[in-house]
Amino acid sequence: MAVNGNGQRSAFYRLGVLAHRRRWIIIGIWIAALLAAGPLLGKLSTRLSQGGFAVPGSQSDAVQKAIEKDFPQQSTFSDTLVLHSTKLKASDPVFKATVARAVATLAKQPGVGSVLNPYISPERFVSRDGHTAIAIAGLTDTQSQALQHAPALDKAVKAAVGKVPINVYLAGSAPFYKQFQETTTSDLSRAERIAFPITLVILIVAFGSIVAAGVPLILALLGLAISLGIVSIIAATTTVSIFTENIMSMIGIGVGIDYSLFVLTRFRTELKKSGDVPDALGNAMATSGKAVLVSALTVFVALSGTLLVNIAAFRSMGLGAMVTVLLAGVGALTLLPAVLGALGPSIDKWSVHRRTTDASSGLWHRWATTVMRRPWIALIASVAVLLVLALPARGLRLGSSGPSILPAKSEVRVATELVGHAFGRGQTAPVRIIIDDPRGVLGTGFADVFKISQQIARDKEVTRVDSIATLDLRARTLKQAGAIKSLQQVKPFVAQITSADGRRTLISINTKHEAQSDQVGDFVKRLRASIPALLPRGVTANIGGDPGLNVDLNHELGSKMPLIVGLVMLLSYIVLLLFFRSILLPLKAILMNTASVLATYGVITWIFQEGHGQGLLSFVAPGHIESFLPLFLFCILFGLSMDYEVFLLARVREEYLRTGDNTEAVGWGLEHTAGIITSAAAIMVTVFGAFAFASLVPIKTMGLGLAVAVFLDATIVRVVLVPAAMRLMGHWNWWLPKWLDDILPNVSLEGGAEEVEREQVAAAV
The missing domain is CATH 3.30.70.1320 (Multidrug efflux transporter AcrB pore domain like)
Known part of the structure; x- marks a missing residue:
């Protein structure tokens, strides 16, 4: 029973009972929210933006604003x-x-x-x-x-x-x-057609009941629909990237099913014990419900790191994922217990096979005991596997693909490649420079424009320079420059690349290589380093265009990554410290999650950058990973990896408080959770893996990356690395200095139960 030191029910127990008592009101509120979201869903696709990757305050942003x-x-x-x-x-x-x-x-x-x-x-x-x-x-x-x-x-x-x-x-x-919009919609539809039937089969096998299998899937879709409706409102007033819808679908379905799966499993177990629906709901919420809160909070905190990046599209993807996780968590803590309260014993209707939930078979307990018998071997072997998988990440390169991310037969991609072959790959996305000269670019400042144009033309990367100084190369003097404006054959072109007040002019530069290449990126950096030295005081030059944007984008993401990684780790540590009241367990979780993320980076680099498996996955390797993916994947993966860590540790802690034996607690904790974690991971891998068959390479990379991470986390990390590490740490797993224990706030939400737990842990340690 989930009671505190005074014999009172815990807050989560009471939440479960309340959800049962007010089940129809809660269900009605969620249905009303779904109906309200309906009209908004139809408007979402028209509100999503293909842009939003500008970096405010950067040179490329200044160039774009000046052009507009x-x-x-x-x-x-x-x-x-x-x-x-x-x-x-x-x-x-x-x-x-x-x-x-x-x-x-x-x-x-x-x-x-x-x-x-x-x-x-x-x-x-x-x-x-x-x-x-x-x-x-x-x-x-x-x-x-x-x-x-x-x-x-x-x-x-x-x-x-x-x-x-x-x-x-x-x-x-x-x-x-x-074409991007149509392909995104098609990718989402294809992924859903692949994922839903397989997910339903996994749920039926896991629960042995069609009703029980249908509840998590339906609730996940309902939560996702409402989340998309909320984001549709946001998209009406600010930039929301077109990638956001796919990302929300991936995470919403996967996390929504996961959270329901854990609560529903515990409810069925408790219902078979007591036969009392309110009590079963209360106990399920007091255990798995609490774990859902910790897990959702950890994922939410990890995703919040995306809001620190000064790129609207990136922030919108993070915000969309945060809304989805929030709705999935709230749904699992309110709507799910209400639905379970309404169904009661009918949750096991339409059983397709008999399935025992008795843990006495001890398969996973025996496995954990075997691992913990030789913990150093298990630890070294599992870490070695993750490190080998991570090795290709040493050569990870960031870039942006443009039309090359579209399917090979897309007319837009075919046309872009034709133009690149016929005119040079830099033709479609030139480097652009805005010169701002108070003296007037067709006056005294013309000589500087001419000098800059000539120097740029001598660069090995340049194929063509278009500026007011190249309209007539004889115009090298102020007198001749003034005459340019009156020449009928060039007058229209002068007007197009000179501002009305005569202060600013536009220089366009075609390059040998495409805008996303390292060569053009280095060229932009050379221009930014050399051109200011050629200009007198008071005259400014901003270098942008798509090549400049790529440089600024990579710089913004790269410069923010250490801050975001550090902050996400710190906040995750604090959340786990508060809920598990341990110094070392959160640190262990962070180290293991980092290993999983690095291994995932290695896999996506090996596949999508180096091109292994192009035929199997039907793509052409661009030679780089999209700029926004590594940091965004880190935030998602770090949060999702905590999912199974939280559920496993919650059960291990429960066993440890009951027995005081660390080894037995780990063994039985794994025994009680490994089966359901395996089912949950299989669903996640299915949902994420379905997006690996998308046509757009960034979505394909995201889907496969998430699938690989979940697979590694649920296998190598959770069933080998965790038992081995916890066996080696022994009672230190639960160590918390008394002075810190005294000052940490009580966030267990279980009243005096925390005091009892503190005493039990202290006695055991």
Whole structure:
């Protein structure tokens, strides 16, 4: 019985009884919340953003803001019309006529401001072999409008080309975002189709009852739906990344089922003992319910580290995951006991096989005893396995992929690769520089723009420089520079890359390599180090564009990682210290979780960076890991790894307080939890692993990474490393200095029961 030192029921016991007494009210509240979330779910996909990766205060952010303000025609939100033929050349009359029709058709479409005909500047927009031409279409649409219009634009230009042997594609921001959105939705649907049937089978095998199996799955989906509704409200007022929906689905289903699984298992055990539903609920909540709270709190704390990163998309993914975990935890502590109270003994209806919950078979106890008989061998062997798996992580490289994350046959990706092959990989995402000169860039400041343009052009990475100084290379003097503005053939271009007040000008640089490459990243760093020295006092230069953004993104994530890792570890330690009242157990948990995370990093590096298993998982290795993934994975994995640690330690502590024997407590603690942890882990691996079959490489990486981490945690860590370490630590597992015991707040939520526990632990130690 969960009672305190005065014979009173614990707070969690009373919560279980209250949930039974008010079960229909609680169920009604959750149903009302679900109905309220319904309309919001339909709006979520249109509110999610493909952007949000800007780093406020960075040079790339300053460049983008300047472009939006002073150079609207240069906005990165544009379409690129790509025409390619293996039979015809751009000089052929048929090719020219087709280009003219496609350009004219595109210019008439809603949301299109202007289209630059490639024949106006063929040296820039027609490939050297003559088989590819591109036309840049500036959009007047907002992002949501452009996504809505994208299919119509694509259909219109294809109709304009007709049956001529010319392939036509639309690339650029809007088509990419549209394809990204569609692929994300498709990936989510595919993952759900894979995960749900397998999860249901695992639950039926675990519980032996269709009703018992259905409860965790239904409640997890209900909690996820409400979570998505809440995030839809948030997305209406701030940037929420399109990745957030997939991440919430992964975590919401996995964690939601996990929490229900542990409480439901304990409820069935207690119900068979007493036959009294309120008492069974009370005891289940006083044990597994408390563990759910600690677990959810630990995951929530770990995910809170994502809020420290100054990147809107990253924070939104973390916030979405936090909302999901919060709803899963609250649901397991309120809705689940209410539903169990309503079902009562009917929870075992529609049994498919008889299953005993008696732990006397002792399989896991014997396993734990075997491990603890030679703890050093088990410890060294398990750590060695994790270290070997972690080795590839030494070469982990961060980067961003752009359209290359789309499926290989995606038209946007095909078009982008065509442009890269025909014009150079730096054509689609140039480095951009904003020069701000109070003297005027077409006045005294022109000489500095010319000097910078010439120096940039000499860099080995540069293929082309477009600036006011390269419109007419003879214009080296102030007098000649002033004449540029009046030359009819270049006047429109000057207006496009010079601000209305004449202070700012835009320089665009095409590079040999793609924006995400190390070579271009190093080039951006060289520019940022050298250009300021070429400018007089009062003149500033910001270097950005997609290449600059990648550099700033990697710097922001890399610089914040030590802080976030340290803070997450510290907060997790404090939570476990308060609830388990032990100095060493939280430290052990943190070290083991770190080992699991490093091993997971090694596996995803080996697969997704080095390319092992490309055929099996149907992807092309980009040669790097997406910038945001390692830090985000750390926050998720560190929290999720605590899940099984908390449930195992809670039961071990329960046995230790009962017997005072550390070895027996570990053995029987594992015996009582290993089976259900195995089922829970199998479900998590199924849910996360289903996302490994996604088309988008970042989602694929996230899914497989989480699946690997849970598998390692539930096998090597939980059933080998933990028993071995706890056997070696002995009674020191439960050591807490008296002075610290006296000042720590009582957060057990069990009233005087904590005093009894303190005395029992102190006596045992």
